[in-house]
Amino acid sequence: MDTLENMKQAIDYIESNLDREIEYARIAQIALCSQYHFQRMFGFLIGVPLSEYIRRRRLTLAAFDLQNGNEKIIDIALKYGYNSPDSFSRAFIAMHGIIPSKAREKGISLKAYPRITFSLSLKGVVEMNYRIEQKDAFAVVGIKRRFSHVEGLGENIGKMWSETPAATIGQIAGLGDGLVGVYSGMYEDSTTDYYIASITEKDCPKTMSRLEIPSLTWAIFEITGPMPTAMADIWGRIFSEWFPTSGYEHAEAPEVEWYSNGDLSSSDYKSEIWIPVIKK
Numbered sequence: 001m002d003t004l005e006n007m008k009q010a011i012d013y014i015e016s017n018l019d020r021e022i023e024y025a026r027i028a029q030i031a032l033c034s035q036y037h038f039q040r041m042f043g044f045l046i047g048v049p050l051s052e053y054i055r056r057r058r059l060t061l062a063a064f065d066l067q068n069g070n071e072k073i074i075d076i077a078l079k080y081g082y083n084s085p086d087s088f089s090r091a092f093i094a095m096h097g098i099i100p101s102k103a104r105e106k107g108i109s110l111k112a113y114p115r116i117t118f119s120l121s122l123k124g125v126v127e128m129n130y131r132i133e134q135k136d137a138f139a140v141v142g143i144k145r146r147f148s149h150v151e152g153l154g155e156n157i158g159k160m161w162s163e164t165p166a167a168t169i170g171q172i173a174g175l176g177d178g179l180v181g182v183y184s185g186m187y188e189d190s191t192t193d194y195y196i197a198s199i200t201e202k203d204c205p206k207t208m209s210r211l212e213i214p215s216l217t218w219a220i221f222e223i224t225g226p227m228p229t230a231m232a233d234i235w236g237r238i239f240s241e242w243f244p245t246s247g248y249e250h251a252e253a254p255e256v257e258w259y260s261n262g263d264l265s266s267s268d269y270k271s272e273i274w275i276p277v278i279k280k
Helices: 002-016 024-031 035-046 050-068 073-079 085-096 100-104 153-163 166-173 229-246
Strands: 129-135 138-148 179-186 191-199 209-213 216-224 248-250 255-259 270-279
Touching: 002 024, 002 050, 024 035, 035 050, 035 179, 035 229, 035 248, 050 073, 050 085, 050 100, 073 085, 073 100, 085 100, 138 153, 138 166, 138 179, 153 191, 166 179, 166 191, 179 209, 191 209, 216 229, 229 248, 229 270
Parallel strands: none
Antiparallel strands: 129 216, 138 191, 138 209, 179 191, 179 255, 216 270, 248 270, 255 270
């Protein structure tokens, strides 16, 4: 219930500041979690990145202003965070399909993206298998890329996997016992480093990168089912079902996806999600 109320208050802050600067650090502060955790949680719960939600809400209000008032287009553009009429016009066309000036005409069809609301729903009929485990510090070695949380993080990571040559994947797996995917955490510019890697004590090859992960307590979620759908489903349920009732909160540390050997498309395929946690 606390998580639900904190999310409501965070959305209240966003909605109250759509016509001025929105501080992501302030949103996370209201929600009582880190920026990284809030943006990850928001994306899984709502289905779009936080930045995209804010963009759609601002363009919805901009359309209302154009239809119902006499403000100049440049003033409306500046009001909702656009530095020029051109950038505002491009964004407006992308959402509404018309230039801003056309929105003043009667009978014009526009799109509205409503404010999100939260309500308590009873879930938990489908079990989640997890364990809490303390692990000593370890390192992962592999290849990494930096991705934006604003630009479809999951899609870009999937593309990274598909574009990585099988020989490279095999080389990484050979460094340790199989493969992991690791999210390093979020930087100030809303980016994160993602690693296709192996847990290993071996030296890091010159062509690869190494990430040291400290001793942590982990919530480890066991997954059975084909990739990537089974894992994506559990990611969503971790944030929508497990965290709100678990008595744990997300620690500011990397997240790990562990992959077993086997057929990724099999209904029996085994994988895990490791979330660093601390007791509330």
